[in-house]
Amino acid sequence: MRPSSLLVAVATGGLVSAAPSPAQPRTAKGDVNPFQGKTQFVNPTWAAKLDQTLRAFLWKGDLLNTFKTYKVQQTSSFVWVSKIADLPNIDAAIAAARKAQKWTGKKQIVGLVLYDLPDRDCSAGESAGELKSAENGLERYKKEFIKPYAEKLAAAKDLTFAVVLEPDSLGNLVTNMGIELCAKAADTYRAGIAHAIASLQYDHVNLYIDAAHGGWLGWDGNLPLAAKEFATVVKMAGEGKKVRGFVTNVSNYNPFNAAVRENYTEWSNSWDESHYATSLAPHLQAEGLPAHFIVDQGRVHLPGARKEWGEWCNVQPAGFGPAPTTNTNNTVVDALVWVKPGGESDGQCGMTGAPRAGEWFDEYAQMLVKNADPSVFKLF
Template identity: 60%
Template sequence: MVHFTSLILATAAVVGSVAAAPSPDPNPFQGKDRHVVSSYGKKLEQTISAFEAKNDTLNAARTRTVQQSISTFTWVTSRAHLSNITTTIAEARRQKKKGKDMIVGLVLYNLPDRDCSAGESAGELQIDNDGYRLYKSQFVDKYAKLVKEAKDLSFAIVLEPDSLGNAVTNQGIEACAKATPIYEQGIAYAISKLQAANIHLYVDAAHGGWLGWADNLQPTAQVFAKVVAMAKKLNAKSKIRGYATNVSNYNAFNAKVRENYTEYSPSWDESHYASALAPYLEAEGLPSHFIIDQGRVALPGAREEWGEWCNVSPSGFGPLPSTKTDNTHVDSLVWIKPGGESDGRCGLEGAPAAGAWFDDYVQMLVKNADPPLKPTYKKA
């Protein structure tokens, strides 16, 4: 990925306000239970077994906590994976407690020629092979139908990780220049189709090390405004809740140590990124709400530069999903990228292809979790 930097320092004041009446657009995560993805939990059985084979009962128990009680998002990355939505809805209904609302996290990720700058996560659809039509008719339309039918659940849906980040900064890459118009049209189409009271859309906004530099903030907001305007032309009721940041990346929400490579950025952790971008979004008439992926967080000193994004080591599981963020722009911390799925054949030695299970890596995440995970021991 190509990230443009700036030597210009930017500051953004975040002004809190006290409302006299309840917000007409409340935080969709507030007060809701969260769906725990069992398919991810099944993969963690390997991790638990590996710790138990080493007589490491503490970390086995910590892994069991992730397995049984921490919510992650379900990724839907191809037409064949649309069935994941049906499975997830059925599972969420089983987990749903009487009288308690539940929110389900989903990722929509299947644009034609996706991942134009890196290629590790290239998908099934190609622009030159009727990909955009197939994306709309065979993927987005069916995705929207399945979610809209589940009116008893709420959904937080992350739209197309990394795509609009490439639209902002990577137009010098031929593949991205070609793909950007389709990215914009495709995301606008998805927004227009995924409109319902129980659906809350978060457009991916890359991360602070990519779009958070001072000279990228306004162009980022302008690209988002363009896409939302395109969606409104397709469906006048089109709206988004906000933006997802740090998806599949490694930035801390609140960095304990400011890394040297962030020196000239106002967005040196994800909380600062949300606060820095928010006024530019508001100036475009857009909402300024965020969810921040903390499923994996690099330890201080783990990276020599911000551009390191692949199986970064050492890293750990980050703060647990929570609406307690101490940032008025942030709806929730979330775990979007399931820790343990490889980013690609790069980073930590022995890494498998993107999406494959990397158990040595997830063992590291458990050991380095910050804050440490509470153990869940087997019942006697």
């Protein structure tokens, strides 16, 4: 979400680096794309929030955007589990996915976000969490959050899961160690994510480590540093412990395939998320990691909306991005997904009247609907 961008790239080795020679990748299920042949889960809890948006358009007599909102409500999105009290969100998702699987006869893949590290969001604080390292946070994370999280998924072998691990965390360890809280949290971040990986080793669970986005870690000088950081954590999880791959652009606004190359991307080979995945892939393989990605396209900025990559909060104008799909035209990308539930605020920043992070921001949701990618409205 928050890049250190060009300054970090220059400080860590310049803007040009040769791609490394790949080593044998460590994968969870070989090259089998877990999204292929499955229906991405439509979260009814998020869809219900959009009822407010739908009513707002109806009240204005705007039938076109009323219809658009209805179609958005039928689009898959990930379920966030961001604190201990959110663990029942998993139960609700499992029950809804089982119902959908029974009614449609189509296998469901349920997207979940695992997001409760101690000292979370160390570089900004807009999404700071409930646990603190200095207050036995790591042990609470393991026992009160990861243990029940894993138990719930273990008991749902009739479903497939894609789990996003701790957005922003390892990205901060690559570029923001000059921030005191990030430096102090580093060991906790690594130990916590490694424990989550080790605890979620089930055949029906596919783990995707957060790899920030192209504007943050996609600079040539940052790519090898990021891959080494990821490899360190996976090795800490233990011998034989595996992940499926990595997730990019969580809660950010970068396009997968940019129609217009923004001026601030001039010095980067990772100028959209497809190019970022392609740029990072050989560095991951060199570390023995799997080069598989999912990319969040829940929200995408319109051309010219940002003056720099560092603008991450309630960016405007923006719209709902391309509909979730496995047709990515990039061999290292498993799927386009909607991880960030559009309409939930990034924080009290970026747009007048924005509420705290995670709270519903209907004015913003209406903008996302109006500017949504046309693929969302194709007939099923």
